[in-house]
Structures are given as C-alpha cells and as structure tokens.
Amino acid sequence: MSALPGIVYKPVVRRHPAIAFMRRQPLGAAGLAVIMAMVIAAVGANWIAPYDPLGVDYANLLAAPSAEHWLGTDSFGRDVLTRIIYGARTALAVGFLSSILGSVVGAIIGVASAYFGGRIDLTIQRVMDVILSFPIIVLALAVSAILGKNIVFGIDVNLIVAIATPMVPNVARVVRSSALAIRELPYIDAARVAGYSHLRIIFRHIVPNVTAPFLIMLTAFVGQAILLEASLSFLGLGVTEPTPAWGLMLTGAAADFYQQAPWMIIFPGVAISLAVFAFNLFGDSLRDWLDPKIKL
C-alpha cells in the first residue's frame, strides 16, 4: 500500500516543555536565568568570590569601587562584591527552605480543611484568620524570640519557621478552594464508594490535582521570603553578623555611613531587588503557563 496522494503528513513538533516555556514566556525565562546565576553564585561562592567574606582590612575602610574592589568595601574593609556573592547563599537557603516549609504545611492544612469540611473546616479557617490578621513582623519576631537561635549548617532554623508561618494561611486558602472544587467531582465519590481510606483519597486523588496552585504559590513565595528575610535582618531580627546577608548589609554601620559611602547600600539593595524580581517574574510566567485563573 502506498500513501494516499495529495495528503501531506506534517509531523507534530513536540518541543521539550522547558523550551516551549522559554518561547512562550520570554520574561519568565529571563527570570529563570537570573535564578540560575544566583544558584551558581551561591554554590560556587568559595571559588567565584575574590576575597574572604569575613576578611577585615583596616587599610581599605569604606574604599570606593576600584579595580581591586569592584563594588567597594564596607566600614570593616570587607569586600562588598564578595559579601553579595556569599549573601546569595543565605538568601536562597532561607528563601527556598521557608517557602517549601510554609507551602507544604499550608497545603496539608488546606486539603484537610476542604476534605473533611464541616466543623473541622470552620475551626481551621478561624485559626487561619487569627494568623492572617497578625502583623507579619510581629509574628516573625515572636517566633524567633521564643525559639531562640538554632543554627544548623550556618542557617537559623527558627528564622525559617518565622518566615514560613505567615505564608501558611495564604497557601491554605488557595489550596483549600482548589480542593473544594475537586472534592465534588464524581471520581472522589467513586473512590469513597470503593472503600478507600481518607489518606489514600487525599494523597492519590486530591493532592495530584492541586499541584498547579501549589507550585505557583511556592515560586511566588520564594521572592517574598527573600524580601522578608532582608527586612528582618535589617531590623536586627533575622540573620546576624558576621554572616553575609543582603538585608544585614543595609543596616548597622551601613545605615550610618551610607551618605559618604553609597556603594555600601546601593549594591546589596540591587541584589535583593534583582533576586526577588527574578522569582516574581518566573512565578508569574509559571502561573500564566500552568493555570492563568489563579489569583495570588
């Protein structure tokens, strides 16, 4: 048998989803590129950074940007560029860990609230209301003060808990509303009739269907977490000296001397803005890509 004349089969071009994403969402791809650059800086800080992040140099206090110190030095003579590169480590670690923690806990609460409904749902919603109407800084402050410092691998675990807590009700609300819609679908009834346990229905039938909002919230919150960490560190409630962190670079001596040595604050602020910008851009495009109806 020969092919029918007059019909040309056009092969369907199946691009890799990553490439398709870049073509459709150039802004998102740009965000992703910045995120990748940050990851490389964070992982390879030991090799990339020109100086020691804690290296004090009293001969070069508040030195202006020059060939030796591209972005100048701070009031201890420490190289600003080096501290920004190392700061990416703190920002990414705190950003990712706290938003993963916050989103996972929020998603569990959201799904449970939607699935069980009734009195449990009502109680959970009230507790979430209390957390929502609490000023974020107070919440973060109280959590970090009560738990104290608990440093594992150079990262303060309690700071992560403090930043994750305000995210929980937001994620719970979005995931709950997605899960509520799914709960009414016939296949959930079918699963229940088949005698599956609650856990099985939740994890095998509901959770896979709320991953899109979950992923979107997660990426959106990394940027917010980095911003919150910077604000807390700025107020002296987050990361503490001498750990290199972007928010910390804007406070203390920097706040006193920045009118004489503006490079001390300009570049760390640019780093914070660029990082948060990249995550927001990527998160936004991911939402348009996966599920444009979700409102954050």
Place this chain on the structure above:
Amino acid sequence: MLRYLTHRILLMIPTLFGVALLVFFMLRAMPGDVVEVMFRSEGANVPPQVIEEEKRRLGLDKPVPVQFVKWMGGVLQGDLGYSMWTGKPITHEIGIRLELSLQVAIMATILALLIALPLGTLSAVFRDTWIDQVIRVVSISGLAVPSFWLGMIIILVLLTLFQWNPPLIFTSFFENPRENLSQLIWPALAVGYRYSAVVTRMMRSTLLEVLQEDYIRTARAKGLRERLVVVRHAMKNAMLPVITVTGLEFAFLIGGLVVTEQVFNLNGIGKLFVDSVSRADNTMLQALVLLVSVSYIAINLVVDLLYAVLDPRVRYR
C-alpha cells in the same frame, strides 16, 4: 443586611480573642522582661528588693493567666493600660504618633491609586504589546524593591542632587502643610511604589477578565467608542477586586511602616513598635498588635460592605 452585619461583628470576637490570647502568651514566653531591660545599664548594682518592688508595681509577680484576665478585663472596658516603660497611658503614647503614621499611609494610598489605575488599565487594554511589557516589568519591580532600601536611595538622591535633607521634626499638616509634606512625601513614595504595584497587577488581571464579557462585546457592537467602552463599562466593573486589595494593603501598611519609619527616622507607630520590642514593653506591644488586627478586620468588613453598595448583584443576608 442588619443580620449580616451582626453576624460579621460577632465573628470578629473569636478572631480578636485568638489574637489577644496568642500575643499575650507569646510575649510572656519571650526571655527577659521590662524590669531587666530597665536596670541592665546599672549592671549588678541593683538590689534584688528594688527589682522585686518594680515587678510588683508592674504586676509581673502574678501568674501569667491572672495577668491575662486582668488585662482582658481592662481591654473590654476600653482601658488599654499603661506603658511598662514610660508609665504613661498607652492611648496617649499611640495617640501622639498615630497622626504621622496614618498620614503616611493615606498619602501612600492616594499615590498608589493615582499610579495604579491608569497603568493597570493601559496594561490590560494594550495586552501583550510593548506598553504592557514595560508596565508589567515596572510593577513586578515594585514588588521586588524593598521599601526601606528605596527610602535610603531617595534620601541619597535628595542629598546628592539638591544637597537637601527632609526635615526631621514632625509638623502637623494643619499647622504647616508645606513643611509637613516636605517631610512625609518621601516615605509615602517609598511605600507607595510597592502598593501601586500590587494594585496595578490586580487592575490588569481583572480588567482582562471583564473585557472578555458579553456586555463589552455588546457595547462595542452598538458602535460605542473604545475609550467609552473601557472607561464606562469595563473599568467600573473591574473596580471591586481592586478595592479589596487596596483595603487589605492599607491594613497591612500600618504594620508595614515599621521598617520604613526606621529609615526616615519618623516617630510613628512603627518606630514605637520596634522600640517597644527592644524594651520588652509588653503592654504596649499587646495594644499595638490588637490595634493592627482590629484595623485589618474592620477594613475587611468595610470592603465587603462596599461591595454591596457598589454592586447591586451582591446582597448580604
């Protein structure tokens, strides 16, 4: 309507009680107290009787649940108590600072709406053109730039370009509007940028949704000019969610000014908050948290009620 209102106000009670309970016990769980902070500068030279005496005066010697009941009793009668640090009534301490913070928040809201409504509309109308891309980048940056850093940059720019620093002493708007505005417009700008970004994004996304509606097609089909379609039919219907975010952001501003007031050296609610934290002034902190929570919940309620006024389809029972 009245039933709905009573229902909502009744629902506020458990939430606020939860907030009060949470903040009270959280603060008590924190290490150190106000007496310790007060005498810290004097080293070990303070005799224990003096410390005991001071603790008794502030009621810190009683068990925590007893303190809570006593505090709640006062709050229910409208008495927030006295600052543990200054000894003055809390309403007085908050009152002298509220004007400043409230004014910055209101100015930031006005700025944000002035920027956001036109930008969000343009972005939606010219969807996916370069205008939209530019506005999207500007508004996503607004969410990314830390407002305290923006504040520092504003001060830096004023200093290098004009050799001028904003005045440090607060003058009431009603006494000397010029002096007042020249001090407060900068922090309002610093927080207003982020605020406008949030509103712009909401305006864009709801307007995009509304522009898909049948009545927009009808309006176009009957030959209405595009400008009128957008302004009279689309924008009006896109306002509801925009009002919601504006309200919520306003409520958060009262708490969010904490960092910005620090940068501009403003003696407002935010600075009071940070100072009270370092002084372990628990009575003051409880009052401030309650204030923010009450305003957050109240603004939420007002927003929901506005819905019913603005949209005849919304009826509350």
